[in-house]
Amino acid sequence: MGEVVAVDLPEPVAGSGGADETLGRSERKHRAILEAAQEMFLAGGYLGTNMDELAARSGVSKQTVYKHFGSKEALFVELVTSMTDAAGDRVHTDIADPTEADDLPSFLEAYADRQLDIVMTPTILQLRRLVIGEVTRFPELAEALYEHGPQRAIATLAGMFERLAERGLLRVDDPTAAATEFNWLVMGEPVNRAMLLGDAAIPTAAERHAQVSAAVRVFLAAYGAR
Amino acid sequence: MGEVVAVDLPEPVAGSGGADETLGRSERKHRAILEAAQEMFLAGGYLGTNMDELAARSGVSKQTVYKHFGSKEALFVELVTSMTDAAGDRVHTDIADPTEADDLPSFLEAYADRQLDIVMTPTILQLRRLVIGEVTRFPELAEALYEHGPQRAIATLAGMFERLAERGLLRVDDPTAAATEFNWLVMGEPVNRAMLLGDAAIPTAAERHAQVSAAVRVFLAAYGAR
Numbered sequence: 236m237g238e239v240v241a242v243d244l245p246e247p248v249a250g251s252g253g254a255d256e257t258l259g260r261s262e263r264k265h266r267a268i269l270e271a272a273q274e275m276f277l278a279g280g281y282l283g284t285n286m287d288e289l290a291a292r293s294g295v296s297k298q299t300v301y302k303h304f305g306s307k308e309a310l311f312v313e314l315v316t317s318m319t320d321a322a323g324d325r326v327h328t329d330i331a332d333p334t335e336a337d338d339l340p341s342f343l344e345a346y347a348d349r350q351l352d353i354v355m356t357p358t359i360l361q362l363r364r365l366v367i368g369e370v371t372r373f374p375e376l377a378e379a380l381y382e383h384g385p386q387r388a389i390a391t392l393a394g395m396f397e398r399l400a401e402r403g404l405l406r407v408d409d410p411t412a413a414a415t416e417f418n419w420l421v422m423g424e425p426v427n428r429a430m431l432l433g434d435a436a437i438p439t440a441a442e443r444h445a446q447v448s449a450a451v452r453v454f455l456a457a458y459g460a461r
Numbered sequence: 462m463g464e465v466v467a468v469d470l471p472e473p474v475a476g477s478g479g480a481d482e483t484l485g486r487s488e489r490k491h492r493a494i495l496e497a498a499q500e501m502f503l504a505g506g507y508l509g510t511n512m513d514e515l516a517a518r519s520g521v522s523k524q525t526v527y528k529h530f531g532s533k534e535a536l537f538v539e540l541v542t543s544m545t546d547a548a549g550d551r552v553h554t555d556i557a558d559p560t561e562a563d564d565l566p567s568f569l570e571a572y573a574d575r576q577l578d579i580v581m582t583p584t585i586l587q588l589r590r591l592v593i594g595e596v597t598r599f600p601e602l603a604e605a606l607y608e609h610g611p612q613r614a615i616a617t618l619a620g621m622f623e624r625l626a627e628r629g630l631l632r633v634d635d636p637t638a639a640a641t642e643f644n645w646l647v648m649g650e651p652v653n654r655a656m657l658l659g660d661a662a663i664p665t666a667a668e669r670h671a672q673v674s675a676a677v678r679v680f681l682a683a684y685g686a687r
Contacts (some may be wrong), residue, residue, distance in 0.1 A: 254601075269496035278597065279597075280508065280594065280597075281633040282506065282508040282509055282599065297666055313464075361597075364593050364594060364596050364597075365594065366657070367590050367593045367594060367657065368506065368590060368591065368593060368595065370590055370593015370656070370657065370659055371504065371505075371506075371587075374658075375660055377656075377657040377658065377659070378657065380657055381653075381654070381657040381658055385653055390640050401664055412675060415649075415650050416646055416675070416676065418649070418650075419645045419646060419649025419650055419653075420642055420645060420646060420649075421640075421645070422645075422649070423644070423645025423646075423648070424641050424644075424645055427607075427611055428607070428644075430593050430596070431592070431593065431596065431603040431604065431606055431607040432600075432603065432604060432607055433600055434595055445537075446676060447640070449493045449638060450642065451681075452683065453642055453679065453680070453683040454679070454686075456679075457678065457679040457683060458679075458685035
């Protein structure tokens with residue numbers, strides 16, 4: 236499952252001053268454990284991950300794993316929250332300013348293309364499957380994924396729609412409701428397909444863009460000012 | 462998890478003639494095993510379900526469980542497919558004839574209300590979580606859920622939209638694309654919320670209907686004939 240390790244984990248803080256070699260080693264171990272955890276939890280699930288094997292794959296002792304993360308559960312929580320935050324950050328940096336959007340359909344399409352690109356990566360999809368499968372055991376992880384994923388995207392969109400409405404480009408009474416509809420017009424089908432049919436069902440960039448254009452057309456029929 | 466056993470499993474075939482008590486007993490056992498399996502797999506997942514405990518809860522020996530279902534894996538597959546089919550059948554029976562729809566918004570709302578009611582039951586949501594969490598181990602189950610769930614709903618909708626377009630009530634070039642958009646406008650937010658936030662996040666019937674009405678309004682803005 237080579238693709239499953241494609242997501243960047245947050246960079247470790249470099250040893251302050253660069254001279255502290257002990258700290259550097261400790262952080263390299265921390266990172267090696269997280270990388271092995273990402274690979275093993277995503278492939279085998281929570282119950283299917285064996286901590287002896289994880290230690291071996293990280294090149295450290297099992298004692299070291301527990302020294303760094305406390306427990307299997309704590310390691311799992313740390314992995315999921317760091318991956319979710321990293322993906323959310325990638326969606327929400329460098330968003331164009333909607334008040335400078337000349338061409339509204341193109342602006343909305345560019346936003347949706349970017350969001351779909353990030354959500355439709357095999358690692359993020361597998362993280363979502365894993366967290367959904369573990370809702371009963373780890374409800375707080377699913378909550379974090381909900382808040383840092385769709386909730387954050389919808390709040391960002393709602394803010395954009397409000398500004399676009401102020402400029403007279405959209406007619407929107409309830410920006411959050413409109414943002415929720417936009418989000419699921421864009422994401423519903425491809426996310427559901429990929430959740431259930433696996434990575435082979437991830438649409439190509441061209442297919443994603445066609446789906447995004449159609450979604451924007453429906454959205455603007457309901458909310459466009461003209 | 463009382464609510465988790467609320468879905469009707471398919472009725473066992475009654476012993477032909479009613480006189481064959483051995484067959485009747487065998488079918489009662491078969492059903493008891495499936496009921497225990499539903500409760501345990503939905504609550505604990507595939508790996509978390511212990512076959513000794515399952516046999517004890519069914520009131521039969523472990524040997525009897527294997528005689529009926531062959532393996533833990535086969536029992537799991539049988540459970541998921543029978544639940545998926547039963548839920549799909551409930552969505553798709555007794556659909557009103559769209560060519561007799563006088564009031565198009567009300568017709569579409571009634572369809573969507575019915576679909577959301579069935580999908581938003583705790584047992585069906587937990588089945589979906591379980592299957593998504595096991596995509597890697599059991600890809601064929603997720604495929605079955607996809608085909609018998611959203612795919613079947615979208616195909617039914619596409620057929621309705623085609624007939625409504627023939628009557629001049631909708632303007633639809635690609636009925637499947639329009640049906641897909643309708644489906645996710647209606648289902649995206651509530652299904653995602655419930656998937657990640659658990660049964661406490663299931664919207665009330667009134668909340669579901671408000672969401673459905675808004676979705677129908679957006680849909681008709683894009684595809685309504687007038």
